[in-house]
Amino acid sequence: MRVTQTHCQAGPVRPAGTLPRMLPAGFAASPASLADHVARYGPVAFPGRDSRRREALIEEVERAGLTGRGGAAFPTARKLAATAAGRHPVVVANGTEAEPASAKDQVLLARSPHLVLDGAVVAAEIVGAREAVVVAHRAVRDITEQAVSERIRAGIDLVRIRVVTAADRFVGGEASAVVHWVGAGIPTPTVTPPRLSERGLGGAPTLVQNVETLAHLALIARYGAAWFRMAGTPREPGSMLVTILGAVREPGVREIALGTPTAEVLGLAGGPSAALQALLIGGYSGTWVDAAEATSRPFSSVGLADLSAGVGAGLIAALPEDACGLRETARLVRYLAGESAGQCGPCLFGLDAVAGQVEGIAEGRTSDLRMLLRWLGQVDGRGACRHPDGTARLVRSALRVFAAELGLHAQGRCAGTASILPLPPRARR
Numbered sequence: 001m002r003v004t005q006t007h008c009q010a011g012p013v014r015p016a017g018t019l020p021r022m023l024p025a026g027f028a029a030s031p032a033s034l035a036d037h038v039a040r041y042g043p044v045a046f047p048g049r050d051s052r053r054r055e056a057l058i059e060e061v062e063r064a065g066l067t068g069r070g071g072a073a074f075p076t077a078r079k080l081a082a083t084a085a086g087r088h089p090v091v092v093a094n095g096t097e098a099e100p101a102s103a104k105d106q107v108l109l110a111r112s113p114h115l116v117l118d119g120a121v122v123a124a125e126i127v128g129a130r131e132a133v134v135v136a137h138r139a140v141r142d143i144t145e146q147a148v149s150e151r152i153r154a155g156i157d158l159v160r161i162r163v164v165t166a167a168d169r170f171v172g173g174e175a176s177a178v179v180h181w182v183g184a185g186i187p188t189p190t191v192t193p194p195r196l197s198e199r200g201l202g203g204a205p206t207l208v209q210n211v212e213t214l215a216h217l218a219l220i221a222r223y224g225a226a227w228f229r230m231a232g233t234p235r236e237p238g239s240m241l242v243t244i245l246g247a248v249r250e251p252g253v254r255e256i257a258l259g260t261p262t263a264e265v266l267g268l269a270g271g272p273s274a275a276l277q278a279l280l281i282g283g284y285s286g287t288w289v290d291a292a293e294a295t296s297r298p299f300s301s302v303g304l305a306d307l308s309a310g311v312g313a314g315l316i317a318a319l320p321e322d323a324c325g326l327r328e329t330a331r332l333v334r335y336l337a338g339e340s341a342g343q344c345g346p347c348l349f350g351l352d353a354v355a356g357q358v359e360g361i362a363e364g365r366t367s368d369l370r371m372l373l374r375w376l377g378q379v380d381g382r383g384a385c386r387h388p389d390g391t392a393r394l395v396r397s398a399l400r401v402f403a404a405e406l407g408l409h410a411q412g413r414c415a416g417t418a419s420i421l422p423l424p425p426r427a428r429r
Helices: 034-041 051-064 076-084 104-111 113-127 138-154 175-184 211-228 262-268 291-295 301-307 325-338 350-362 369-379 387-401 403-410
Strands: 090-095 131-136 160-165 206-210 239-246 252-257 276-281 287-290 315-320
Touching: 034 113, 034 138, 034 211, 051 076, 051 113, 051 211, 076 113, 076 206, 076 211, 090 104, 090 113, 090 175, 090 211, 104 113, 104 138, 104 211, 104 239, 104 252, 113 131, 113 138, 113 160, 113 206, 113 211, 131 138, 131 175, 138 160, 175 206, 206 211, 211 239, 239 262, 252 262, 262 291, 262 315, 276 291, 287 291, 287 301, 287 387, 291 301, 325 350, 325 387, 325 403, 350 369, 350 387, 350 403, 369 387, 387 403
Parallel strands: 090 131, 090 206, 131 160, 239 315
Antiparallel strands: 239 252, 276 287, 276 315
16 A cells, blocks of 8 residues: 655755756765655655546656657657557566666666656556566666565555566667567567557567656656756756766766756766867767867757767767777777677678778778778668667768778878777677
8 A cells, every 4th residue: 555645745856957856965875765765855746546647647748858868769758658558558667778888777776766666656657557677787686676675665656566687788778678688588679560569568568768767757746847847958858867988087977957068068077087089979879979079069969960969878988089989989899799689681790790891990901991881881770670770870970080090090000099988898809
């Protein structure tokens, strides 16, 4: 039986619009207990099984303009409404965090697990699900389970929460791969119909949301759309978690308002620790951009659009001038080729060939750019999932941003050798 209040109440949250919202300083030492969590945020407005309240909350989420924080940025209200239209749906909270350099979801679950679990329960009640599955990175699996146990003892949830350890694969974080992992133990992504909102886990309509998205949902359920929109921009409202690494003085996870100048985002990590030549934005399937051009732009998908970049999974890697962008890209592409799910030729064989060509360019063994560009065209948009597309995007951006390096490498020369981008132990060469 639920024992917490269920009406919307402006609890003891910080003044409207201030940050951080999801990572309060007081929660830094250890995971927030349920009591500390409620004291910090106040009670959540769980919709229960009242259809009018469920519909009203979907409308509030739509007014808030919340989009997914896992990389795709799909409107959350649309996913809620689509899943709610089905019978016997299931909710999956995606905390896989398959990007090797990203830590935002792990930090969120480690410090504010109950905010994520609130969001998972709110989402489940909105769509009419009786179960929420939390897929947690192995580093925070125990913390997540302990938080679930605490909620069970308190008797606050009408929805059953189950915790599953995430797959240890790059492609395992994609929504369909997460569903296949939970259901069959194989993290295989697909792009073929039906949609997950129609048929997903166990054949039931399934809502898959990133854990950060669910944390935002829990805050909107408490404080409403107007409060949420006090941060961010009119087109991209709210805040987001960003992992900042590389040549910065204080790497780590920060919460920013969308639209914050990219130079200020780097400043939250202590600023550059060396002169920068480029930033990798969005993740390992993201985009290299010239540092000077990127730092003058707002950190938002709209602000970065003219650089063919977007915020993606919220990652900024700062590449110093003494590092080689071509060598870094070659390392990433070889890793990404090894992470193929093996479902189709463009990914299994095409990415391996692309990786070999990029390695050849980086090592000065070949400079056949026409062949590389042709191969990129042969894998882009032709895979069984989007994995080849992201790799092609990364390579094309590297050829554009590090064009000056191509001639040097063809002569057996290189402007730098330092590496900044982490890879899993199994992928290191």
